[in-house]
Amino acid sequence: xxxxxxxxxxxxxxGKNSLRVIDALNSSLVACDSSLVSQVxxxxxxxxxxxxxxxxxxxxxxxxxxxxxxxxxxxxxxxNADYYQQLCSELSDLxxxxxxxxxxxxEIAQLESVDIVLTAVVGAAGLGAVLAxxxxxxxxxxxxxxxxxxxxxxxxxxxxxxxxxxxxxxxxHSAIFQAMxxxxxxxxxxxxxxxxxxxxxxxxxxxxxxxxxxxxxxxxVWDMGPKITVDSATMMNKAxxxxxxxxxxxxxxxxxxxxxxxxxxxxxxxxxxxxxxxxQLGRPDMCxxxxxxxxxxxxxxxxAEHLRLDEMSKLTFExxxxxxxxxxxLGFEVARAGGTAAAVFNAANEAAxxxxxxxxxxxxxxxxxxxxxxxxxxxxxxxxxxxxxxxxAWAREQVxxxxxxx
Ligand code: MG
Numbered sequence: 181x182x183x184x185x186x187x188x189x190x191x192x193x194x195g196k197n198s199l200r201v202i203d204a205l206n207s208s209l210v211a212c213d214s215s216l217v218s219q220v221x222x223x224x225x226x227x228x229x230x231x232x233x234x235x236x237x238x239x240x241x242x243x244x245x246x247x248x249x250x251x252x253x254x255x256x257x258x259x260n261a262d263y264y265q266q267l268c269s270e271l272s273d274l275x276x277x278x279x280x281x282x283x284x285x286x287e288i289a290q291l292e293s294v295d296i297v298l299t300a301v302v303g304a305a306g307l308g309a310v311l312a313x314x315x316x317x318x319x320x321x322x323x324x325x326x327x328x329x330x331x332x333x334x335x336x337x338x339x340x341x342x343x344x345x346x347x348x349x350x351x352x353h354s355a356i357f358q359a360m361x362x363x364x365x366x367x368x369x370x371x372x373x374x375x376x377x378x379x380x381x382x383x384x385x386x387x388x389x390x391x392x393x394x395x396x397x398x399x400x401v402w403d404m405g406p407k408i409t410v411d412s413a414t415m416m417n418k419a420x421x422x423x424x425x426x427x428x429x430x431x432x433x434x435x436x437x438x439x440x441x442x443x444x445x446x447x448x449x450x451x452x453x454x455x456x457x458x459x460q461l462g463r464p465d466m467c468x469x470x471x472x473x474x475x476x477x478x479x480x481x482x483x484a485e486h487l488r489l490d491e492m493s494k495l496t497f498e499x500x501x502x503x504x505x506x507x508x509x510l511g512f513e514v515a516r517a518g519g520t521a522a523a524v525f526n527a528a529n530e531a532a533x534x535x536x537x538x539x540x541x542x543x544x545x546x547x548x549x550x551x552x553x554x555x556x557x558x559x560x561x562x563x564x565x566x567x568x569x570x571x572x573a574w575a576r577e578q579v580x581x582x583x584x585x586x
Pocket of ligand 1: 350351352353421
């Protein structure tokens, strides 16, 4: 039986990799069908096809149109409605329903015919659609951390109430999810997120003052989009992942640790009460966590290159420098505060990174602006979606305002 998939954010880095993974899963199915019939019956998922029902992009019209031609989804959505007409004319000869705006994204997230909603929308923009999918009890494969960061409490509650599931695609959380299967939730004593440390790992506070945009965009291990690459350089990425893990695994902040692991081979670890530590290892390749979220609870052969132990001269771990990377310490504080704090933390970062990528502020200003914004914010507990979105908008305004002031 085929699994029907909607990909929110199909033209970004994760979206494109997801389509590659699905291509490979479907082509191995074809190979199995023709030559290895016995394998199909012995491995359940080998017999599962993956059908793309819906795709969405924010403004990459050309790429979305190419994908629509290739994958023939029944629906496409462009969230920036300014591009709606252009998309319609690009696809005028195709039998596809074209939707626009955030409502369009919500509509494809709730489609009756969709089993799995894979969300890879950059930033806070996809939040409404993820919650909408959760309300319909969909299986969520969450690649972007914002839904769990901003609305972790609300989202996990909604998923539970509607009988859905959340499978992490973020590599660290996928690793924790996999390692957790070695015991019961009550037997876990600690979860340990690993961090590459980014390009400035070895720098002192003084050195970091003068790093350039180009240096911040040159990540040593992972090849990702510009926003997440900057987040990796500030370690804001890991700060957001602490919050993400807190909600995804319903784990008190005191049981979450972060260690720097520059080789990015051990994707994260779980320590159990008896002292056993279970880790998930692999090459730094997003195709593996994407595939696992799609094939779970089964594992099938895929395109991710396998790890060769003799290629790993050594694996190293070190404590993060919380003084130089203030964002990480803030992340733990925000995770503890709960309520609207993480919405402000995330939005202030998005706004500050935008200004940094536009060349308007220095690298170190990013975290200064975030901290200033958090200090001004009065945290509301048990927030509804509206209050989270208000906090998000307020934080962005604060950041942009303080930059435009002389
Ligand atoms: Mg990650």
